[in-house]
Amino acid sequence: MRLSGSESLSEGRVEVYHDGKWGTGCDDSWDMAEAQVVCRQLRFPGAKSVVIGKNYGEASGPIWLDDINCKGTENHLFTCGFKSWGVTDCTHKEDVGVICETASNNVTISDSTHVLDHTFSLSDDLGQMFDSGNGCDLQILVRSATGNRQEDGPVPSSAR
Numbered sequence: 001m002r003l004s005g006s007e008s009l010s011e012g013r014v015e016v017y018h019d020g021k022w023g024t025g026c027d028d029s030w031d032m033a034e035a036q037v038v039c040r041q042l043r044f045p046g047a048k049s050v051v052i053g054k055n056y057g058e059a060s061g062p063i064w065l066d067d068i069n070c071k072g073t074e075n076h077l078f079t080c081g082f083k084s085w086g087v088t089d090c091t092h093k094e095d096v097g098v099i100c101e102t103a104s105n106n107v108t109i110s111d112s113t114h115v116l117d118h119t120f121s122l123s124d125d126l127g128q129m130f131d132s133g134n135g136c137d138l139q140i141l142v143r144s145a146t147g148n149r150q151e152d153g154p155v156p157s158s159a160r
Contacts, residue, residue, distance in 0.1 A: 001041055001077060003098065005056025010100040013056035014038055016064050016077065018085055023064035025077075026090035027052045033072035034080065035098040041076055044100035051097035059092045066090055 002022075003012030014025045027050075035047035066088035070080035 001038065003038075003042065003100075004059075005097070010039075010044055010102050011051070011097065013059060013095050013097045014077075015059075015061075018064050018078075021061050023062040023086075024059050024092065024095040025065035025068060026063055026088050026094045027096040028090060028094065029067050029069060030096045033070045034068055034077070034096075035100075036072045037070045037074045037077050037080060038098050039100035042100065045103055046101045048099040048101050051099060052094075054097055056095070056097055059095050062086050063088045063090050063092065063095070 001017070002015050003009070004015050006012035015022050016025065017023075030050050030052070032047060032050060035050045039045075039047040064085055065077070065082050068077070068080050068082040070077070074080050
């Protein structure tokens with residue numbers, strides 16, 4: 001999950017990754033319960049508001065979620081009730097956004113190192129990392145067998 005279309009990391013259009021594609025959620029039935037789940041899942045302290053009708057830029061991809069119904073206590077948005085993945089009567093003009101609360105002090109991201117041997121089960125290792133509950137924001141450091149390093153560069157299209 002991510003927030004897109006805003007310069008602020010704590011505000012934007014709600015986008016979810018499903019079936020290999022980023023898509024949006026329709027604003028039908030959204031209230032603070034759904035916003036709380038989104039913000040909690042993105043590791044913010046809570047939600048300030050649901051944003052309906054604000055243009056966060058042109059969205060592309062499918063509209064994954066419609067008529068979502070959360071209690072507000074769920075840890076993940078996909079565990080809330082909704083029609084079904086991609087079943088919607090909405091257009092991208094109805095994409096929902098949220099504004100999340102930010103911590104009053106400086107937030108530090110925990111630094112952890114995961115060694116991935118790309119010659120064997122790279123996708124399994126990445127899946128374990130993503131399933132660990134520590135978030136999915138990554139800095140990737142590529143080190144060749146000779147120890148040469150390349151940081152923060154774009155991933156070559158052949159490696160994607």
